[in-house]
Amino acid sequence: MNKPLRRIAIFCGLLVLALLIRDNWLQYVKADSLREDTDNRRVLIARYATPRGDIIVDGKAITGHAETTSGDFKYKRTYKDGAMWAPVTGFVSQSYGATQLESIEDGILTGTDDRLFFRNTLDMLTGKPKEGGNVVTTLSAAAQKAAYNGLKKQGGKGAVAAIEPSTGKILALASYPSYDPSTIAGGSDSDAEAWKKLDKKNNPDDPSLNRALREVYPPGSTFKVVTAAAALENGLYKSADEKTDSPLPWTMPGTTTQLKNEGSIPCKNATLRVALQYSCNTVFGKVGSDLGNDKMLEEAKKFGFTEEQFTPVRSSAPVFSDDMNPSQTALSSIGQYNTAATPLQMAMVASAVANNGTLMKPYMVDSLQAPNVDTLEKTEPEKMSEPLSAENAQILQSMMETVVQKGTGTTAQIDGVTVGGKTGTAQHGENNSKNPYAWFISYAKVGDSAPVAVAVVVQDDNAVRENISGSGLAAPIAKSVMEAVIDSKK
Amino acid sequence: MSSSTSNTSTHHTSTIGAIGAPSRRNTELALLVFAVLIPVFAYANVGLAIDDQVPAGLLSYGLGLGLLAGVAHLVVRKFAPYADPLMLPLATLLNGLGLVAIWRLDQSKLLQQIGQAGGKATNQLIYTAMGIALFAVVLIFLKDHRTLQRYTYISMAGALVLLLLPLVPGLGAELTYGAKIWIQVGSFTIQPGEFAKIVLAVFFAGYLMVKRDALALASRRFMGLYLPRGRDLGPIIVVWMISILILVFETDLGTSLLFFGMFIIMLYVATERTSWIVFGLLMSAAGAVGVASFEPHVKTRVQAWLNPMHEYTLSRTPGATGVHSEQAMQALWAFGSGGTLGTGWGQGHSELIRFAANSDFIFATFGEELGLAGVMAILLIYGLVVERGVRTALAARDPFGKLLAIGLSGAFALQVFVVAGGVMGLIPLTGMTMPFLAYGGSSVIANWALIGILIRISDTARRPAPAPAPSPDAEMTQVVRPS
Numbered sequence: 001m002n003k004p005l006r007r008i009a010i011f012c013g014l015l016v017l018a019l020l021i022r023d024n025w026l027q028y029v030k031a032d033s034l035r036e037d038t039d040n041r042r043v044l045i046a047r048y049a050t051p052r053g054d055i056i057v058d059g060k061a062i063t064g065h066a067e068t069t070s071g072d073f074k075y076k077r078t079y080k081d082g083a084m085w086a087p088v089t090g091f092v093s094q095s096y097g098a099t100q101l102e103s104i105e106d107g108i109l110t111g112t113d114d115r116l117f118f119r120n121t122l123d124m125l126t127g128k129p130k131e132g133g134n135v136v137t138t139l140s141a142a143a144q145k146a147a148y149n150g151l152k153k154q155g156g157k158g159a160v161a162a163i164e165p166s167t168g169k170i171l172a173l174a175s176y177p178s179y180d181p182s183t184i185a186g187g188s189d190s191d192a193e194a195w196k197k198l199d200k201k202n203n204p205d206d207p208s209l210n211r212a213l214r215e216v217y218p219p220g221s222t223f224k225v226v227t228a229a230a231a232l233e234n235g236l237y238k239s240a241d242e243k244t245d246s247p248l249p250w251t252m253p254g255t256t257t258q259l260k261n262e263g264s265i266p267c268k269n270a271t272l273r274v275a276l277q278y279s280c281n282t283v284f285g286k287v288g289s290d291l292g293n294d295k296m297l298e299e300a301k302k303f304g305f306t307e308e309q310f311t312p313v314r315s316s317a318p319v320f321s322d323d324m325n326p327s328q329t330a331l332s333s334i335g336q337y338n339t340a341a342t343p344l345q346m347a348m349v350a351s352a353v354a355n356n357g358t359l360m361k362p363y364m365v366d367s368l369q370a371p372n373v374d375t376l377e378k379t380e381p382e383k384m385s386e387p388l389s390a391e392n393a394q395i396l397q398s399m400m401e402t403v404v405q406k407g408t409g410t411t412a413q414i415d416g417v418t419v420g421g422k423t424g425t426a427q428h429g430e431n432n433s434k435n436p437y438a439w440f441i442s443y444a445k446v447g448d449s450a451p452v453a454v455a456v457v458v459q460d461d462n463a464v465r466e467n468i469s470g471s472g473l474a475a476p477i478a479k480s481v482m483e484a485v486i487d488s489k490k
Numbered sequence: 491m492s493s494s495t496s497n498t499s500t501h502h503t504s505t506i507g508a509i510g511a512p513s514r515r516n517t518e519l520a521l522l523v524f525a526v527l528i529p530v531f532a533y534a535n536v537g538l539a540i541d542d543q544v545p546a547g548l549l550s551y552g553l554g555l556g557l558l559a560g561v562a563h564l565v566v567r568k569f570a571p572y573a574d575p576l577m578l579p580l581a582t583l584l585n586g587l588g589l590v591a592i593w594r595l596d597q598s599k600l601l602q603q604i605g606q607a608g609g610k611a612t613n614q615l616i617y618t619a620m621g622i623a624l625f626a627v628v629l630i631f632l633k634d635h636r637t638l639q640r641y642t643y644i645s646m647a648g649a650l651v652l653l654l655l656p657l658v659p660g661l662g663a664e665l666t667y668g669a670k671i672w673i674q675v676g677s678f679t680i681q682p683g684e685f686a687k688i689v690l691a692v693f694f695a696g697y698l699m700v701k702r703d704a705l706a707l708a709s710r711r712f713m714g715l716y717l718p719r720g721r722d723l724g725p726i727i728v729v730w731m732i733s734i735l736i737l738v739f740e741t742d743l744g745t746s747l748l749f750f751g752m753f754i755i756m757l758y759v760a761t762e763r764t765s766w767i768v769f770g771l772l773m774s775a776a777g778a779v780g781v782a783s784f785e786p787h788v789k790t791r792v793q794a795w796l797n798p799m800h801e802y803t804l805s806r807t808p809g810a811t812g813v814h815s816e817q818a819m820q821a822l823w824a825f826g827s828g829g830t831l832g833t834g835w836g837q838g839h840s841e842l843i844r845f846a847a848n849s850d851f852i853f854a855t856f857g858e859e860l861g862l863a864g865v866m867a868i869l870l871i872y873g874l875v876v877e878r879g880v881r882t883a884l885a886a887r888d889p890f891g892k893l894l895a896i897g898l899s900g901a902f903a904l905q906v907f908v909v910a911g912g913v914m915g916l917i918p919l920t921g922m923t924m925p926f927l928a929y930g931g932s933s934v935i936a937n938w939a940l941i942g943i944l945i946r947i948s949d950t951a952r953r954p955a956p957a958p959a960p961s962p963d964a965e966m967t968q969v970v971r972p973s
Contacts, residue, residue, distance in 0.1 A: 001892050002884055004759045008896055009880040011755075015907040016873040020866055022916040026825040027862035034826020039802070039819075042827050042839050072600060072839070 041072070048073035048094055053109040053132030053371065055089050055101060058141045061134075063089065071187055077102075082180035084148040087159075087173045087210040088139060088364065090313070091181030096195055100210065100313045101135060101365070108133040108368050108376070115368075115376050131371035138169035138366045138379075143452070146484035150477030151176035156460030158474075159211035161343040162481050165351035165443060165450045167381040168360030170311060172454070172481055173344075175211040213315040216340035217457050220426030221470070222439045223335030224284045225349055228272055228399065230299035230333075231287045232392040240273040240395045250282040252289065252327035259285045259330065262425075276399045277407035279423065281334050288333020289326045296333055297322050302387035303359065304348050305341070311364045318345040335426060343455045346441045351453035352385075353400065354420065354443035357393035359384045400442075409440065412475040414483055418445040421478065423470030428459075435461050440474035444482040452485040454478045514575035515567050521579035522563055526556045529586025532835055536594045539836030545593075554615055555586050558622045569629040570949035574882060577948070580875050581941045584926035585621075585934065587868070589614055590835070591855050592929050595848045598841035606845045610929050617931035621938030628942030635947050639890050642696025649690040650732070652682035657739055671742045671921075683745045684923075684936035687752070687901055688943065694753055695893035697725065698760035702889070706761035729753050741787040744908050744920030748901055750774055755900040756893050759883075788918075794818040795918035817843055817851060821913050825857040825865075832861025848929040850921055853913045869910065872925075876903040879944050885951035895947045898940050 026034070036043065048068075052075065054061035062085050064078040073094045079085060090100025098106055107113030111120060111132040120130055140162075147160035151174055162172035183194035200206045209215060231237050237244060248268040249258045259281050261267055267280035275283035288296050300306070300320040309315040318341040324332060331337035344362060352359035361384040368377045388396065400420030403409045409421040421442030428434045438460070443453040456474040463473070530552040537545030545551075559582045566573050593611035601607030632638070638645075655661060661673045672679045698705070705722045729749070736746045754770035782788050794801040794815055802819035804810040820843045828838065838858035843851045857865050879899025886892045905922055912919035923933040 001759055001762065001889060004762050005880060005884050005892065005896055008755055008759060008900060009877070009884075012876045012880065012900065012903040013873070015903055016869055016876070018916065019869050019907060019910050019914070022911065022914050023825075023857075023862060023865050023869065026822065026914055027828055027857065027865065028830060031826045031829040031862075034823055035829065037823060037826070039799075040823040040827065041842055042823065045839055 044094070045072055047110055048075050050111065050130045051075050051132065052077060052092070053111065053134045053369075055085075055109075056134050056136045056369075057085075057088075057139045057144070060141070068094070068186060073187060076187075077181070077185040079180060079182045079185075082182045083178040084144060084174065086178045086181055086208075087175040087212050088137060088144075089181060090210075091184060093181075093184045093191065093195075094187035095191060096184060101137075104312050105135045105365070105368065108135060111371065113376075116370060119370060119372075133371055133376065134369040134373065135365055136367045136369060138164075138167075138171065138364050139173065140171040140485055140488055142484040142488040143172040143481050144174060146480040147172040147174035147454075147456075147477065148176065148178075150456075150480050151458070154458055154460065154473060154477065156458055156462065157205065157211065158456065158458035158460075158477075159215065159343040160454065160456050160477060160481060161212045161347040162452055162454040162485065163344075163347045163351045163360075163362055165355035165453045166360065168351075168362045168384070169366070169381070170344075170362050170364040171452060171485055173210075173212045173364065175209065177205045177207045179207040210313075211457070212343045213309075213311070213313060214342070216316050216318060216342055217437050217439075217459075218339060218426040218428065219335040219341040219346055220424030220437065220439050221279045221281075221335055222346055222349070222422045222424035222441045222455070223333070223339055223341070224276060224279065225353065225396065225400065225422050225441065226300055226303055226305075227284045227288050227296070227333040228276060229303075229353070229388045229392065229396055230291055230296055231272065232395055233299060233388050234291055234295050236287060236291060237272055240399045241271045243269050243271055244275065244283055244287070246270060246275070246280070246283040246286055248282055250286055252285065252330050254325055255327045257327070259334075273399045273402050276422065277402050279408055284334050285330035289330040291329075291333075292326070293322060293324045293329045296320070296329055299387065302385045303352060304345055304384065309344060309348075309362055311344070311362050313364070315342050315344050318342055335424060343457050346439070346455035346457075347453055350400075350421075350441040350443045350455060351450075352387050353393055353396050354445065354450035354453050355393075356390040357388040358386050397445075404442070408469075408471050409442065409475055411471050412440065412442050412479045412482075414444060414479060414486070417482070417486060419443070419479075419482065420445070421475065423475065425469050435459070435463060435465055436468055438468050438470045438473035440470045440478045442475070442478045442482065444486060446486060446489075451489055452482050454481045456481075513571045515563075515571060518566065518573075518575035518578055519563055521575065522559045522582060525579040525583035526552070526559050526586065528583060529555060529590050532587060532590040533593065535834070536590060536597075536836040539834060540594070540597050551589075551615075555582075555589070555618075558582075558619060562622050562625060565626040565629050566945060570945050572949045572952040572954070573945040574878050574948040574952070576874060576878050577941055577945055580871055580878070581926060581938070584868070584871060584875075585618055587856075588852065588924075588927035588929075588934075589618065591852055591859075591927065592848050594836050594859075595841060595852075595855065597836070598847075600841045601844070601847060604845060606847065607841075610848055613931070614929055614934065617934045618938075620931065621935040624935055625938040625942040628939055629946060632943070632946055635891055635894060635943065635950060636888060638692050638894070639696050639699070642693055642700075645689045645693035645696065649686045649693060652686040652689065653732070653736055653745075655682045671740050671745065681923075681930065681932035683742065684932040685939075686745075687748065687905075688898065688936060688940055690749060691752060691756075691894055691897035691901060694756045694897055695890050698756055698893055699890045701725075702760040705757070706763055738781065738785060741785065742921070743781075743788055743791065743918070744905075744912075744922035747774070747908060747920065748904050748922070750777075751904045752897050752901040756897045759896050760889075760893060790815070791918045791920070795912075795915060798822060798915060817846060818915060818919060820844075821851055821854040821857075822915055824854040825914060828858035828861045828865075830862045832857075832859050832864055835859050849923055850909070850919070850928065851913055852928045853910055853924050856927070857914075868927075869906075872903075872906045872910075875899075875941075876906075878948070882944055882948040882951055886947055887951060891947045891950060895944060898944055902937075902940065 051065040055063045062080050065075045066078050068076050077092045090102045092098035092102040109132045111130050143162050151158045160174040184191050198208045246269050251258050261281050265278040267282050305318045305320040308317045321338040332339045361382040363379050367375050404412050404419045404421045408423040412421050424439030426437040428436050438458045441455045443450045456478045458473040534544050592614050596607045596611050598607050655673045671683050757766045798818035801814050802816040805814035805816040824840045840855040840858045841847050876899050883892045883895035909922050909924045911917040923930050925937045
């Protein structure tokens, strides 16, 4: 009976061999793809097993972490002043993933980034638990607070973007109404409840929308700054005080429609300075129409229109159309028709003017830190474009300063500080049926340098229509943001 | 020749040797020390990984396991001095590692929440003690395995009763959804199938030893196969039918496969006819296809095997019709996440497999925490157990012993293959337990009895043959190896 016994022995050996081969297939060949499978809960367990690194503003963390009491995720994210900082941080949630900065810098924050590999390996050998690195932002806590509180006091909806013109550092990025990312950071029922409430379907206020970066609004009269820059750059008019060729009333070319001004203001053949001071639609409409679609588009693009910005959080692309007829170009040149911009874009316009014509690329991550606060990467300011010459920039500055000194933007004046600005009241809704958006873009100058440029948009559906103006609703917020930046630099 | 010699013949190294084989009891003892120490270190390791401290029960655990191993060793030393020295240490090591893994899963909050963990390691230690007790009983009271031959037909009846018990109303229990293979007596649940495995092997060995010549020789040649006569073929048909019936009524694919495979192996060894294997494979294939096509439980298992991710998704989809299981996919993730070296004891998340984590799927815990290296080691330990069993069969001098040894070790090998293959997704899942590793009293106790019988057969096989009658005028004769 020994011959079949030996064969059975071989058969049993083959069974074990089959298991060994299968095991090698699973645990060696397929191991990585199984390990990293997004449905494999271990991926998330590992993600929340160690405290996440922090997002830092002015040297202080605006995020934190807490140990969860139930479930298999150990830590969850907490936020300090979550609603105020939500447009900067985004959120990271045990149930709903991550967005914006939390998502983009996830590798650093969780400590899995390749740049931390050597350190992690060392820690593994010495038995230290894995830690996440930090993201140091360019933001100013004072400016952010002024922006958010200003919007909150105003009510309605709105956004603020503030930039340091000389570097492109983003100083404030506020959106209202907002939400506290802490409420959705965990995996409990209350987090699910909070998540449901954030859904646009359940909440028409859409608090999770980052209005400063992700929403485009018609910029209204604030766009006249771009039109004025185009006029100067293309040599249509040489100075701020040269009389323009601007009839009143002005019929848009190719149509029988007259372009109207708000109220009876001195716009006939007004200089660019006066036209900006009173916000003459006729003057800037005709400038745009005279320059034509191509030249206007070219100048708008230099300011950043039609392009998304990666700050590194992506912003929506502002719109300035091509292929428009002269009357459409005229409407677009006063910020109507198709023209649309994010608050960040309009802050970039103001900052380019304030920075003597040079537009710096906006960014909000100053540096990335390893857990031991060694700097892994530092963002260097980067020039993006030169929308206008230094000379023309100074002309435009003097025009914008006139607006604040004695024009539509007097509410933004700050004692002892030179402020330049432009108001806007953008029509909104079909046939202008809804309450308009109130805009204000501005910069403040201390001596020769401009520490801050800011754009504010407010949409107040409950305000009395006649009371809505950039000067009334938006400029005070811009003023408080500029003051906060100047005060914090003292 | 004295029985205490250990170096009468140094040139004999295989267990086949009939005369002068060393008893190797000290080897067994030395190996047992390792078999106890490795799980003790593993136990400390789990405690350090989970609670940052050496577990409080380390001493009692180590002493408990050591004591059980020591008792087993002493019983072997006294009652089976020539037994194979590897089997006891291998079984002890597997049992000890199983205890550690069960204790490790006891610590899982997730499993505690669904009432599947906590105190199971203590129970398993008690079951292990009962298993070792049965092991001792087998060695003490079964002086010669050939005694079992007398109980051939009683064994058959006993096996059938054991197998059918779960179908008795009021006695059978459906513990988890799936197979109906448990009976419940008071608060105890027993899986009679595990014991039926041994009893059935006794019946097969007894029956085949008597019928082997009839089965092997009285056959007609038909299309290149030797077909047996109807009256000899009868029992195999009956056993085949029964295993299919078990499958249908108890939805227990694993047990029916195991019994059928065991029978085919023993039949083949008894008759030395390859045609039996062809025959058996054809019948089992027909049976499996037939059952898989109309039995919904088996169908689900096959689907989960072919497309585990699909089943996982369906199990997570509210309102999906039918019974779906995420276990197959969870087990694959556990293995994959373990990788080559594993996460280390206590640092995996195989509790995500949920309720079957400490029974059917405990192998996945080893896969995740010990990695490819650990799983291969465990598979090789199982392979060694089987190999020692087959060697025992080769060495046994009587056909009954040969058949019983190969039946038991073949069944052991099949069970390991079916469970490990199922958990690793090599074959469809069948819901049997991993011998010695998995949580469950019936399994541990029955497998200790199985090892006991194998040790008894190996002791008989390696026991020095009675000295030949002295013939003073004869020259020294050459020792001839028995075939």
